[in-house]
Amino acid sequence: MEKTILNKEKRSHVFTIDRIRHENEMTSSLIMKESLEGEPGQFLLLWLPGVGEKPFSIAGTDPLVVTVADVGKLTHEIHTLQPGDRVWIRGPFGQGYQAYGTDALLVGGGYGASPLLFLAETLIEKGTRVQVFLGARTKDLLILKDQFEELPLKIYITTNDGSCGIQGFVTVPLEESIRNLPDPQDACVYACGPKGMLIGIDALCEKYNIARQLSWEAIMRCGMGLCGNCKIEMPDTWDEPSDKPGSKKAWLVCRDGPTSFTK
Amino acid sequence: MEKTILNKEKRSHVFTIDRIRHENEMTSSLIMKESLEGEPGQFLLLWLPGVGEKPFSIAGTDPLVVTVADVGKLTHEIHTLQPGDRVWIRGPFGQGYQAYGTDALLVGGGYGASPLLFLAETLIEKGTRVQVFLGARTKDLLILKDQFEELPLKIYITTNDGSCGIQGFVTVPLEESIRNLPDPQDACVYACGPKGMLIGIDALCEKYNIARQLSWEAIMRCGMGLCGNCKIEMPDTWDEPSDKPGSKKAWLVCRDGPTSFTK
C-alpha cells in the first residue's frame, strides 16, 4: 500500500520555451515545450525568479502558449528570453469562458485578443459560428490577425487611426453584426480588453439584450482570493448571484473572474 | 474551481454497531452499519476513546465485520458494547492475502480464523477450490464453524481435547490434504493464528514445497511502520525480497505484513 504523496501541483512548475512568435512590435507569444490543462479565459501566474510574477491569459494549452505585451518590468524581461530559456508557471486560475449559443462574437482590444484565438478554436470545434472583432489604436498594435485568418471565421479589424481595417472603435462593426444575428437570444459576445472597452460592450449588449462574457483585468497580488487587491465593482447591468451576496461591489478578478457572465 | 480539501481518510472514523454475533464464549463479531474497503488479511485499528486502540483483522467489508476475542483491557470493554454503540476505526492497513492457484487450504487457530471466512468467500467467488482447517484447544474456543459450513467448501475441525472434530493439531488433516492435492504447485496454504502454529505450518509447507501465506501477530503501537515495536524475525524458509534488504531479521508486521508470502 503506497501512500498518496500530497499534491504539489498548485506550486510553480518549470516550463521551457520552445519557440517565440512575434505578434507585433511590442507583443510576442511564448510557445512552450510543455502543455498545461486549462480553458480559454483562465489565467496563469508566470514567475521569473528575481524579477517578479504576474498574471497572463492562457493563449493555448497543448503546447502552452502565452502572449505577452512588453509594458513594464517583468514583461520587458520576458521579451529578452530565448528558446531554451525557462519560465515558472502556476495555474490555471479563475473562471474561463463558457460555450453558449450558436453564434459567438469575440471582441479583443489590443493584447486583450490573446485568449481569443484559443477560445475561437475551442468554439469552432464545438460547431459554434464565430465572428472576431479586433481593435487597436494602430496597425502595429494588432495581434494574432494572421492566426485568426487561418480559421473558418469572419474577422473584422478596426484601428483608431485607420492604419488597418475600418477606422474607429471595434463597437461599430460589433453593433452591426449583432443587428444581423439570426437570433440574438442564441448568441454570446466574448470580450477581453481594457476596462473602458468592456463597459462599452456591456452597454451595447444590454441594449440588444444579448448574453456576454467579459474578461476583466486588475492588478493582482496573491492571485488566490485572499488579499483583495484585484477587487473591482461590477457594472449595474450585472446580476449579483444569490449565492454570492455582496459580490457586486466587491468582485475578485482572480477568483470570481476573470470572466463574468451576464445572460 | 473548487480546491480539493485534503484527504483525512487515514484518521479514525466513527462506526456504529448494527448487530453482534456471538461466536463462542469469549469471541464475538461486531457487524457495523457502515462498510469499509479492504482485503482479507488486512487489519484495522479500533479505538475506544479513553480505553485504547488495537489491531484487528478485517472479517468482512460490506458491512464491516470485526471478530474480537475477549483477552484483555480493550477487548473486554468491546465485549460490553451493544448495538447502537460506536467504535472508532482507521485503516485498512498492511498487506492482505493474494489469490494464488486452484486449491486453497485455509488454516485458522482459535480466533485466528477471523479473517478466513472473508478470505474463503473472496476465493470462492474467484472460482478457487477451498478447504478450511479450524483448530482450537477445545470446542468452545472454535469460531465461525457454522458460517463456514454454509459455504461450498470442505471443512476439517480439530481440538486438542477432542471435544469437537478430530483430536489433535490442525496440521494433521492439513498434511493429509496437501498429500491429496492434484497439483501442489497450483495450490496455496493460508494461515492465521499463534506464532507456534504458523512456524509449524511453514515447515510443513516447506517439506511439500507448497506456497503459503502466513498472517503474523505482534504487539503493535504506531501501526504505521515508525516505532519498530511490531518487528519480528522471519523464518529461515522465507526469502528476503531483493528490494527489501535487511528485512528478514527486521520484518514489520504492521507494514511488511501482517501476511507473508513464500512461493
Place this chain on the structure above:
Amino acid sequence: MSNFSCKLFDNLILKSPLILASGISGNSDGLLVRAAKSGAAAVTTKGVTLKYQKGAENPVSTDWGPGLITNLGLSNPGIESMAYMIKTFRNEMGDQTIPIFVNIHGESAEEYAEIARLIAPSHPDLLEIDLPFPDETLAREIRHAVIENASGIPISVKISADYPKIGQLAKVIEDAGADAISAINSMKGLIVDAYAAKPFLSSGSGGISGPAIKPIALYCISEIYQAVNIPVIGTGGVLTGLDMAEMMMAGATIVGVGSALYYSGYGAFSQIMNEFETFMKSEGYQSTSELVGKIWR
C-alpha cells in the same frame, strides 16, 4: 438556522462562533461587507500600521500542498483610512451590521499607543494586537500602551506558535489586562524552488496558514485555554464545521477563518456553519458553550 450565539464578553455577543480572521479581504470595506453578508458573525480588518504600507512585490503567496504561504509585506491603507473604512462598513451594513474587529500592528509600544489613539474614536468592537514577536515583556508594555489610549474597547492579543511556553505567555498577557487571546497567527515558513535555487516569495519567508497548521493551532489553543480565564479566539486551518468544533473543544470561544476563503471562497461561511449545525444536531449539543474546552472537562 439554530441559535448559535456566542458570548465573547458581557457586552459582545456574536450570532455564531464563526468570524473572518485578520488579513483576508481585510483592506476593503466592500470585501468586509461581502464576508459579513456571506455569514461571518464578525469581521477582522487586515493588520493596520500607523502609515500606509505598499507591501511586497509579487510573488506574495502560493499554495504549497498542505497549506498556504503568504507575505504581503503588511500592505494596508494606514490607520486613518482604516477609521474611514470602519464607518463605511457600518453604513453599508446598516441594520444588519455585525462587530468589526481591528487588527493593529506596530514595532514598539509607542507605535501601538499612537495607533490606538487614532483608532479609538471609531470604536471598533475589539482591538486585536498583532504582537510583532512573542515576548512577555513586550506583550505587557504594548497592552498597557493600548489600554491607555483606547479605554473601553476590548482588547485581544494575537500570538503565534513560535514560543516554547505559550500558556505562560498567555497568562502574562491576561495578567496585563487583556480581554481575550487570539491564537494562532500564521507560522513562519519558507518555500524554496530548487530549480530556481531561490525562495519562492519575493520577501523570502512568509506565513504558513491552512490545513498544515491546524494541529499546531489546536495544541496552542488548548494550552492557552488551560492557562487563562479569558476567552480564546481560535484560528489556524479551519476549513470545515468539524474543524470548528475541534477548535472549540480545544478551548476556543469563537473561531476565525482565513485560508478557508482560498479553499472555498466566501461560501466558506455558510458551508462551515451548515456542517457545524449538522454536527451539533447529530451529537445532541444544545449550545456552543457546551463545546468550549470540552476535551479538558
Place this chain on the structure above:
Amino acid sequence: MSNFSCKLFDNLILKSPLILASGISGNSDGLLVRAAKSGAAAVTTKGVTLKYQKGAENPVSTDWGPGLITNLGLSNPGIESMAYMIKTFRNEMGDQTIPIFVNIHGESAEEYAEIARLIAPSHPDLLEIDLPFPDETLAREIRHAVIENASGIPISVKISADYPKIGQLAKVIEDAGADAISAINSMKGLIVDAYAAKPFLSSGSGGISGPAIKPIALYCISEIYQAVNIPVIGTGGVLTGLDMAEMMMAGATIVGVGSALYYSGYGAFSQIMNEFETFMKSEGYQSTSELVGKIWR
C-alpha cells in the same frame, strides 16, 4: 550512482547527504541495519534516556492528512542497552558499517552528563542532544555537561521551531561549543476527535512531522544557516529528492528523514537518492556542497 559524499566534519564523511532521523525504527539494531542496507548514509537511534521507558499507551500516532502526529512517550531501552545495540549494529554491518548517531534525551544538565558518560565508551559517531525545551541557558549547560563526559565525540544539538529567534538560539549553541545543529524536531500539536470529544492520542498532544512541517523546517534551517558556521543536519517533511535539495539549499549539509518511512517504507532511501541524482544531473551540479545554502548566495 554518482559520488555524493558529504563532509560533516573533517573526520566524519558520509557517502551521501541522506540519513535516518531519530526516533524511527531507532530502538532496534535490526531495523537500523535495515535502514543502512536500504541506503541511509548514517542512522540515528531513538532518543535514549538514562533508564528504560515503557512509553505511552495506544493510540500513539496517526496520519491526519497533511502530516503525522506521534507521541510514543519516548519509549526506549535505556542508555545501557543502547550501548549494546551500537555494538550489534556495527557487528552486523561489518565492512559496510556506516556512522551511527545516538540521540539522547534528559531532563536536566546532570542527567545529560550521566547519559554521556555511559555512552562514551561505545564511541557513537555523533551525539545528538534532544533539547527538552528550547532555552538558551539550558542549551549551554547541557552542552557543557555532555562535552566533559564524552570528549572527542562530535555533538549536535537538536532544536525545534517553537522558539521566536531560532537563529539566536543556534548561535548560543555554537558558542557553547557544539559541532552541529539538528533542526527541526517535530512541532507540538494536538489532534482532536470531535465525535469522541477527546484528543486522539492517549498522551493528549504529540509531535507533528511529515509534509506539513517542511516549510517551517526550511525557514528554521535557513535562519540557523545564516546565524552559525557549523553544519546543519536538516529534518522535517522530506519525502523526495527535490525536498532534500530544497533543505540543502536552505542550509542543511545533510538531511534526515523520519516520516518518509511511513509514506514510502524503507524504499524511501533509494527513491529519494534516485530523485536527487536526477535533479543534480539535470541542473548540472557537480557536488553536494554546491547546494548548501545556495538560496542565500
